[in-house]
Amino acid sequence: xxxxxxxxxxxxxxxxxxxxxxxxxxxxxxxxxxxxxxxxxxxxxxxxxxxxxxxxxxxxxxxxxxxxxxxxxxxxxxxxxxxxxxxxxxxxxxxxxxxxxxxxxxxxxxxxxxxxxxxxxxxxxxxxxxxxxxxxxxxxxxxxxxxxxxxxxxxxxxxxxxxxxxxxxxxxxxxxxxxxxxxxxxxxxxxxxxxxxxxxxxxxxxxxxxxxxxxxxxxxxxxxxxxxxxxxxxxxxxxxxxxxxxxxxxxxxxxxxxxxxxxxxxxxxxxxxxxxxxxxxxxxxxxxxxxxxxxxxxxxxxxxxxxxx
Amino acid sequence: xxxxxxxxxxxxxxxxxxxxxxxxxxxxxxxxxxxxxxxxxxxxxxxxxxxxxxxxxxxxxxxxxxxxxxxxxxxxxxxxxxxxxxxxxxxxxxxxxxxxxxxxxxxxxxxxxxxxxxxxxxxxxxxxxxxxxxxxxxxxxxxxxxxxxxxxxxxxxxxxxxxxxxxxxxxxxxxxxxxxxxxxxxxxxxxxxxxxxxxxxxxxxxxxxxxxxxxxxxxxxxxxxxxxxxxxxxxxxxxxxxxxxxxxxxxxxxxxxxxxxxxxxxxxxxxxxxxxxxxxxxxxxxxxxxxxxxxxxxxxxxxxxxxxxxxxxxxxxxxxxxxxxxxxxxxxxxxxxxxxxxxxxxxxxxxxxxxxxxxxxxxxxxxxxxxxxxxxxxxxxxxxxxxxxxxxxxxxxxxxxxxxxxxxxxx
Numbered sequence: 001x002x003x004x005x006x007x008x009x010x011x012x013x014x015x016x017x018x019x020x021x022x023x024x025x026x027x028x029x030x031x032x033x034x035x036x037x038x039x040x041x042x043x044x045x046x047x048x049x050x051x052x053x054x055x056x057x058x059x060x061x062x063x064x065x066x067x068x069x070x071x072x073x074x075x076x077x078x079x080x081x082x083x084x085x086x087x088x089x090x091x092x093x094x095x096x097x098x099x100x101x102x103x104x105x106x107x108x109x110x111x112x113x114x115x116x117x118x119x120x121x122x123x124x125x126x127x128x129x130x131x132x133x134x135x136x137x138x139x140x141x142x143x144x145x146x147x148x149x150x151x152x153x154x155x156x157x158x159x160x161x162x163x164x165x166x167x168x169x170x171x172x173x174x175x176x177x178x179x180x181x182x183x184x185x186x187x188x189x190x191x192x193x194x195x196x197x198x199x200x201x202x203x204x205x206x207x208x209x210x211x212x213x214x215x216x217x218x219x220x221x222x223x224x225x226x227x228x229x230x231x232x233x234x235x236x237x238x239x240x241x242x243x244x245x246x247x248x249x250x251x252x253x254x255x256x257x258x259x260x261x262x263x264x265x266x267x268x269x270x271x272x273x274x275x276x277x278x279x280x281x282x283x284x285x286x287x288x289x290x291x292x293x294x295x296x297x298x299x300x301x302x303x304x305x306x307x308x309x
Numbered sequence: 310x311x312x313x314x315x316x317x318x319x320x321x322x323x324x325x326x327x328x329x330x331x332x333x334x335x336x337x338x339x340x341x342x343x344x345x346x347x348x349x350x351x352x353x354x355x356x357x358x359x360x361x362x363x364x365x366x367x368x369x370x371x372x373x374x375x376x377x378x379x380x381x382x383x384x385x386x387x388x389x390x391x392x393x394x395x396x397x398x399x400x401x402x403x404x405x406x407x408x409x410x411x412x413x414x415x416x417x418x419x420x421x422x423x424x425x426x427x428x429x430x431x432x433x434x435x436x437x438x439x440x441x442x443x444x445x446x447x448x449x450x451x452x453x454x455x456x457x458x459x460x461x462x463x464x465x466x467x468x469x470x471x472x473x474x475x476x477x478x479x480x481x482x483x484x485x486x487x488x489x490x491x492x493x494x495x496x497x498x499x500x501x502x503x504x505x506x507x508x509x510x511x512x513x514x515x516x517x518x519x520x521x522x523x524x525x526x527x528x529x530x531x532x533x534x535x536x537x538x539x540x541x542x543x544x545x546x547x548x549x550x551x552x553x554x555x556x557x558x559x560x561x562x563x564x565x566x567x568x569x570x571x572x573x574x575x576x577x578x579x580x581x582x583x584x585x586x587x588x589x590x591x592x593x594x595x596x597x598x599x600x601x602x603x604x605x606x607x608x609x610x611x612x613x614x615x616x617x618x619x620x621x622x623x624x625x626x627x628x629x630x631x632x633x634x635x636x637x638x639x640x641x642x643x644x645x646x647x648x649x650x651x652x653x654x655x656x657x658x659x660x661x662x663x664x665x666x667x668x669x670x671x672x673x674x675x676x677x678x679x680x681x682x683x684x685x686x687x688x689x690x691x692x693x694x695x696x697x698x699x700x701x702x703x704x705x706x707x708x709x710x711x712x713x714x715x716x717x718x719x720x
Contacts, residue, residue, distance in 0.1 A: 037355045198375075
């Protein structure tokens with residue numbers, strides 16, 4: 001893989017993302033451009049399924065860098081996020097030293113706590129990449145961890161270094177490109193955000209969403225894609241517990257393609273709504289009457305665009 | 310680097326403007342420190358000023374930290390970077406303040422209150438006058454039932470106040486601690502701490518070493534308090550606020566929301582260490598003191614806007630309300646069910662329970678009772694103290710609280 005050079009302007013960033021199937025709005029492209037230029041972590045917050053994680057993947061792909069992903073969960077600790085010692089190997093080493101009868105405390109300690117016995121977890125991998133090219137480090141769903149891990153991240157994000165008590169500080173030669181995502185199931189501490197460029201990822205507008213559907217579900221009929229997008233945009237306007245994200249729109253479009261549909265009709269909507277909405281209350285809110293009305297509106301809107309083009 | 314003097318001048322002025330813009334945001338309450346100002350300059354330098362939207366997005370990504378701050382940022386940006394009399398305003402900002410504001414022309418849109426204050430701050434002396442003003446803005450009231458008034462904590466007699474404060478400050482709410490997925494070294498642990506054991510082995514010179522142990526750490530879960538401040542709860546709300554202040558400052562991960570006809574998150578205000586300052590801020594932030602109650606609507610709002618942000622990691626919800634709902638329980642049971650399903654434990658504190666003859670007759674109470682895990686009184690200091698015992702009790706299957714309550718009535 002060859003490393004591509006970083007985009008030189010917002011337009012270049014926009015084009016780069018689009019080239020790799022990510023249709024960003026200009027605001028997001030600006031944030032991405034600045035994150036690369038200023039070498040700051042990019043903090044993306046937004047509802048589930050609006051394409052936060054995807055940005056990191058696309059960045060890795062488009063810049064020709066590897067993607068190191070750290071999925072966060074409650075209780076995530078340094079042993080699984082940063083590094084761990086290889087205890088079985090260390091034990092064998094000690095036994096060997098004992099068997100050979102040459103046990104010197106100091107040498108033994110310095111022998112078994114060396115890089116040879118270190119198991120690298122995502123963050124250390126990102127700071128010391130095997131191929132020497134700074135990767136994209138994706139810290140996914142940071143809101144799922146707890147405060148102690150956030151506090152630990154501060155050193156990593158500010159200095160791009162980690163401290164291993166037995167070895168000392170390990171510092172990245174070239175800082176990785178860091179993307180942090182959060183679904184906002186709790187507020188991330190300001191100290192973390194302060195070190196990052198903050199961006200709230202919104203639902204896309206109809207035009208952008210259509211472009212995404214066309215690119216990602218090429219098998220879908222043009223007219224159907226327009227109807228799906230028009231329908232989804234209207235559903236987002238309703239008072240729901242969880243509005244559908246882009247991921248759901250794509251799922252739904254794929255489901256409709258799998259069912260060989262080329263137009264939306266109320267019955268198909270009722271049968272496939274589970275691809276779009278994930279809460280029973282929300283599905284219940286789309287009654288047959290509502291579905292019929294929304295489908296009619298979606299038809300009309302798609303037809304209007306057809307006529308215009 | 311251009312050497313042309315005009316260009317240099319333009320760039321210097323831009324830096325000045327960015328600096329002033331940061332100062333306006335800071336005065337409006339956004340956390341914009343010097344580091345951010347530097348970052349903002351760097352970002353502007355990188356993006357350039359050719360396109361207004363890029364310029365804006367660049368400043369935005371550096372200067373805001375939360376989604377909520379966007380509104381204020383947008384308003385400030387529009388105002389600051391579009392207004393042709395920008396310089397004039399900046400001068401105002403820098404010049405010593407003259408009493409009163411510069412009169413604005415009719416065509417100009419009114420400034421948002423926080424920004425207006427930031428652009429021409431009121432002097433300390435003026436602010437006191439300001440605070441004493443009792444003008445009530447009724448433009449956004451929900452209904453005549455919602456009494457828009459600032460609750461006056463001063464009316465409590467001094468002796469009473471001191472006594473209650475002293476006693477409540479000592480109250481603690483011992484939530485049961487739950488195991489979390491982190492470990493601590495322990496003499497009698499449940500898992501072997503390999504790292505510590507190995508370190509011991511290296512210094513043991515081949516002798517047999519005892520294993521080092523660790524065990525799961527315990528921590529109390531987040532607590533979310535939803536407190537009713539409607540007219541019927543008025544007598545208790547005041548006392549409870551002291552209590553809420555005490556528990557908010559006693560532990561981390563406590564969130565407090567008040568509701569009457571609307572929902573207000575007061576967590577940030579209660580974090581003030583000084584109870585008087587905290588309560589004064591709460592009083593200023595809440596507009597529906599002693600009005601009606603729309604429990605269903607407020608819970609719906611909580612479920613939509615806050616539940617996913619506050620109820621993670623096994624939160625316990627403390628619902629303080631008498632259950633007397635102005636909307637006679639409309640849509641209430643559905644929202645209660647959603648609330649109960651999103652938290653670890655739902656505890657209802659009801660001051661009306663102090664009456665021996667209390668019956669779950671009002672529609673609101675009937676709608677809520679099936680979904681709570683515990684149903685307890687909260688009308689005096691004693692009952693607050695008894696909460697501790699209730700928390701220690703293990704959680705029972707849902708619906709048991711209602712059955713127990715019904716059985717208690719029959720006895």
